Amino acid sequence: MRIAALILAAGSGTRFGSAQAKQFVPLGGVPLVTRAARAFASHPRVARVLLVGKVEALAPACPDFPKAGFVPGGATRQDSARAGLEALAADPPDAVLIHDAARPMIPARVIDAVCDALIAGAEAVLPALPVTDTLKRADGGIVAGTVPREGLWRVQTPQGFRFAPILAAHRAAAGQSLTDDGAVAEAAGMRVRLVPGAEENLKVTTPDDLARAEAGLGAHLSPRVGTGVDVHRFAPDRALMLCGIRVPHRLGLAGYSDADVGIHALCDAIYGALAEGDIGTQFPPSDSAWKDADSALFLQHAAGRVASRGGRIVHADVTLICELPKIAPHTLAMRARLAGLMGIDAAAVSVKATTTERLGFTGRGEGIAAQAAVTVLLP
Structure with missing residues (x-):
């Protein structure tokens, strides 16, 4: 199976609170997007990697990537994913992995788990971890109720899909406000399978997340x-x-x-x-x-x-x-x-x-x- 990967890096990262978009913030001296991209570029099952975002910023952050590997992003995450898929359509792979640049510490075993499920016949695959904390619903800072956590999962990326169905799903969902590619697949009626994610595959959204990533990076080296x-x-x-x-x-x-x-x-x-x-x-x-x-x-x-x-x-x-x-x-x-x-x-x-x-x-x-x-x- 020929598998491609899209690294989505077009976001502004306003919640991170930095003048610099968070995907370019260094983790251990290397920008988040560069770490994420290298994880896929070095993976033996991934035949091609495209970085989706502002090309003028991505190129200097990832100097070891060819110019053909950069695709201009869109106004939303969904727009960027669709732009990356359209860029692959001229020479379509069998399957595609869609990953957020803000997850720089993706373990190879998670990429393998998603690929294994696709090769076994799954149409859509999401890495996920079960929710273990108690969940509360609140209104104005006051607890309004407890939410049952049974059957709830924390979804990560890369999310893997058969290429033709997810491209069609993204085209059909254009203009909607869906939070991830799994939601796009669900909206198209695709059967979505879960595989094990990893705690170290954290998403950097705040400076505290970056500190956790730094600590995790050093703990295994x-x-x-x-x-x-x-x-x-x-x-x-x-x-x-x-x-x-x-x-x-x-x-x-x-x-x-x-x-x-x-x-x-x-x-x-x-x-x-x-x-x-x-x-x-x-x-x-x-x-x-x-x-x-x-x-x-x-x-x-x-x-x-x-x-x-x-x-x-x-x-x-x-x-x-x-x-x-x-x-x-x-x-x-x-x-x-x-x-x-x-x-x-x-x-x-x-x-x-x-x-x-x-x-x-x-x-x-x-x-x-x-x-x-x-x-x-x-x-």
Whole structure:
């Protein structure tokens, strides 16, 4: 069965109380929408992922997604879901998963449960948890009665559907005010099945929800430390790139890419923490695609590998070793650039420099060396 996923991220998030729409608020240094999207992009059963929302905001938040993966959203959640379904209609999948970007911690087992039910023949599938708290009905802050909780469920996303029936249902329900895709399916007379959801699959609606998500994220992660070292000799007629910043100097560095020694050491540290080899393993110099490449691409890939494994980078420390140029005037810009590429706060990034007291090749001004250390949290 060919399954696609829609990540709905067009909401304004007014209840969150932030000037920034909540889907772009960072969780562990990574925007909520990015975490949600990566969970589906890395899932082996999902063949295609579309992000639905304001494309101009989604593209920088999810730089590892192709432009074809963004769809403009609508005025309501229902409009956005329909827009995503229409975008899939040209090459329709067998089934579609519709997920809220505000649920960034979707476990793979919930995606599997929804997919399993669809493959087994279900037309519509909702992950849900039974209501266990006592429910009260109130009027003006005064309890007016107790609501029986038997048979009540808390519904989550992703909600899964056979593609053709849910597209037809959404077209028929256009202009109505239905709160989720399950309600659209019900209105069309589809038989809706429930499968187990997960407590960690919480929806971030308020700052308190974000705090709960942060606590949940850290509770299941273990620290890893990686180190990296890189060296490049000076070369004429090249720009000097250090930690993602062009530094004024009469010489650049020799290398197959742009030879950014700081980023290269940092990438090796990240890959080391992941036990995934080094930058040469990931981007072989024998591949002509990387000739003169911007090393920012390498660092984005390394950080993306951490995120795809459900982890996060919590700290990075880079030391540049050279006599010239002077690094101190550029460290703030370097920290900001590296932080942006890794999707973490600049306060968690250190860049500093030292000399070798004119000893060795760096002391003789023949090149620049760098060493880096990172702390990564992984499941």
